[in-house]
Each structure stands twice: as structure tokens, then as C-alpha cells.
Amino acid sequence: MSDTVRVRFAPSPTGFLHVGGLRTALYNFLFARSRGGTFILRIEDTDQTRQVEGAVENLIDTLHWADIDFDEGPGKDGAFGPYVQSQRLEMYREHAERLVAEGNAYYCFCTHERLEKIRRQSRYSGTLKQSPAYDRHCRSLSTDEAMRKKSAGEPYVIRMKVPESGETSFDDVIRERVTIANSILDDQVLIKSDGFPTYHLAVVVDDHLMRISHVIRGEEWLSSTPKHVLLYRSFGWELPVFAHLSLLLNPDKSKLSKRQGDVAVEEYRAKGYLNEALVNFVALLGWNPGDDREIFTMEELVREFSLERVGKSGAVFNVEKLNWLNFQHLRRKPDAEVLQLLNKELTRAGIDPSHFSEQYLLGVISAMRERVTFVRDVLEKSPYFFRPVDHYDPDVVKKRWKPHTPNHVRVLAEEFSKLQSPRKEDYEAALVRVADALSIKPPELIHPLRLAVSGMGAGPGLYDILALLGRDEVLRRIQTAIERLTQS
């Protein structure tokens, strides 16, 4: 490939990054990286009515969290303006005027009221079974007439002049060839009466000026691509390669939306999902390597990704699988990184991490790692590592704490107290000795002891817990358990 690959992710700053957007961004990013190309972030903020404070910063932050870095975009090298459409209004206007001058667009002075009226008429007319399009009223206006109205201060928009016959088609890497009859295309507004361009004008002008080679975007744009193609032709520009990605779906197969689950990347982040897992998951929604591998790091995705292996059909966002991937990535994560995450979770839960030694926390991690899906679960599933036991699971008490248990456990405590800085093997040996002496099986001591030190009936290996807590703490907890469980 001698061509230079330049792709872009061009979201509108509506406040948060949608997971569908994340996938689009990711595919663009992977494609750029795998082809040695450039990945650009561009902000499509041409709708003044939908501006959200801080949205751009949030978008960038979220992308950064996902480990998707852009090469050009707002903030890069101090260049903000060129990548934010609202900073380039004059350029769009110039291009639109050029289309008007060349007969490919025209001024339209129709009011909202009139447009609303014809829309109503066409929609309910039994004879005119067409989509509710503009009736091209102003298309026949003479240049003089238009200039007169314009200088009289009448509000106007600029519309593209769609050919009345023929058809427009284009090739799409994913969809192959798409064709549509020009007769059903609307005379799309290019410049709104507030002077801002519409998406359709802005996207074409920007993609061309930024020398975008591949337009990889969501399927919701497929229907309007013919209009874009017509614009490219009017300008005399070369078409980029198009690739329209299928949509992400709700469990009921409708377009992924709030209501049926979380759609904001920020929400998954807040819930404690690993960025690696979310990226891996979203990558697999519509793409696969062609073999059975499913766990991928970003580096591996870059190496394996190809647009040719992207599917056409929509994919349901299945949280179960995302959870499993989170688990998979968590167990592969280096200790040091998990430790950092654990520290954050502790702080979040109001526990000062510095209260524990790093060695202790690493021990907890190694004991819990394969038992949790989220780092956060470590606190929820085994709070006893960080706080004294203040609650004993009633079911477990009922099942494991028998009348003779206090005596057994007392003997155990006595044996433990003789140990000098015991390791897990020492606890085990001591417990077996006591079991022998009492003529009972080890499990009859193991279960009550687990209950005493953790308050629960399930968790990591008992001896691991004991070794982590340390002898004195274990003895303290046994004592407390005897007191609390015997009186009740």
C-alpha cells in the first residue's frame, strides 16, 4: 500500500462517549495503527443547540482511558481550532458558495412553517407515496431574485441541488456496492440559517481537506452517503473509501440505547470494568480474527485487525461476555497494576490503603484474583481482609457452629498460640494435630475456623487466610467468635 492511511473518529460532543462510538473509534484506531496510518479526532459540533459544557474534554479523557490515542486532534500540539468544526465556519460557507456559483446548490428562503406544511401534506397524501421531502420550491428562483431577497435580509439556507434522475452508487468495504435512485434524495440543507454547516457539508469538506482516506463510521450514515458522494462529485474531489459498521444492539435487537442498559463508556469505567476488557469486548462485536482466540490486548488487536474481517450484521451488547472478559483480563494483569486498582477501591470504600503493607495487599490479591470478576469484588467478597468481622453469616453459623465447636476451637487457638510466625503449612500441621487429638476430621475444624476468622462460609483457602491475617489477629478473631456466637 503506497497510499497514506488517514482516518478519523468524528463524534459530536453530546456529553459522553457511547459504547458504539467507542467501537467506531477503536476500529478507526486499529485500522490506522495496523496500516501505519494517522488517526484523527475531529469534533462535529455544528449544532449550536446541542452544546454540552466540558464534553470535548470528557471525550478525550475517556478515549485516553480506553488507551485509544489520536495523532491529530483538539489539544494536540496546541492545535484546537482545526479539529473543531465550529471553529471553521468560514471555510464551509466558502465551499457552499462555490457550489451555488457552479450551479450545484441554491439559496432557499422557505420558512419553517412552509416546510412543516409540505411535510405534513406529503406524509398524509394518499396519492403521493413518497418520503416527506422538500418540494424544491426555491430551486427555480432566478439568481437575481435570490440576491434581492438575500440583500433584503431574508433568512435563508443553502441547499444542494440533487440531480432529478439517474442513480448514485458507491462501494463500501463492508457492504460492497450500494445504489440509490437520485429521485428519492432530498435537496439537503448544507448551510443552516444560523450560518452553521450541516453535518453533510461539514463532513465532506473536512474529510477532503484533512485528506481522510477511509471513512469508517456507523451504519446510521449509510443512507446519507449518496448525498455525500454527490457532494464529492460536485466539488470534483476523489472519494474516500467507505466502511459502514453495523450497529450495536439492545437485547431486544433495537439500536443500543439507554433504558436497556448502560451505553456510556464512563458508566462501565465507573462500575470498575477494566479498559482492556471493554476494548477487547467491543472489538469482538462485529470483528473476529478468523480463529478461536478471544482474549486480546490492544497490541494484539493492532496486529490482527483488518476491515475485511468486519461483519455486516448488528451485534447485541451482551454484558455476560463482557464480565467474563473482565475476569480474563484481571487474571492476566500484573500484580503491581492490580495493587493500584485495589488501593483505589479501598479509598473509594473509605478504607485507608496505607494501613496495610504492600506485601499484605499483594497476598490478598493472589488469594482473591481468580475468584472475582472485578477488583471491587475483593472488598465485597472478603471484607474481612480489611475490617474486623462484625457479622457472621447466619446460615453458616447454623450449619457449622455446633455446641461442641467452641471447645474445639479453643484447643485450636491454644495450639496456634504456640506457633512462632507461622506460615500456612504450619497452620495446617497444627490444625491436623488438633483434629487427631480430638479424634475428628480436619473439615470439622476448618469450617468453624473459617467462620470465626471471616464470618463467611466461602472464600480462599483457609490456611491462606490465616497466614495473611497473622497469628495474633487469628487468635483475636477466634476469641471474638467464641464470645459472640456462643451467647446467641
Add this chain to the structure above:
RNA sequence: GCCCCCAUCGUCUAGAGGCCUAGGACACGAGCUUUUCAAGCUCGGUACGCGAGUUCGAAUCUCGCUGGGGGCACCA
């Protein structure tokens, strides 16, 4: 209503005419292992939407139907 796109297990998917009595993964069920819970391992069930063609042969090609989705703004 009109236009466009899509169609393999519940879900993500492999499959580019014979390798498919359709493979993998998640989820689910059973068992093994076991001090518990997980993990791990083994096994199990469930899918080519329907109908015509083309072909010696179709999940794979063609057409129709059905179903689903998207679009039809001075929103992106």
C-alpha cells in the same frame, strides 16, 4: 408510507459449493476435583428464518417471501 442495509445455537461468532450428521466462546445443566467458594477439567442440550431455483452436491450462489434494523430535520 418510501429508501437502504442485514439474516448460522438465547448471545458473540467460524463457515467464502463437497472438509458441516455445522466448529469455538459466553450463559445454562451434569459430573470430576475439593475444607468452602471460585478456578480448572470432562460431558450435554439448543442454530443454518421460509419457499423456489442453479448444481451430481448448498449454511454457502440466484430470486421471492418473511423477519429485524437503520434512514427519510435548518440533529449529528
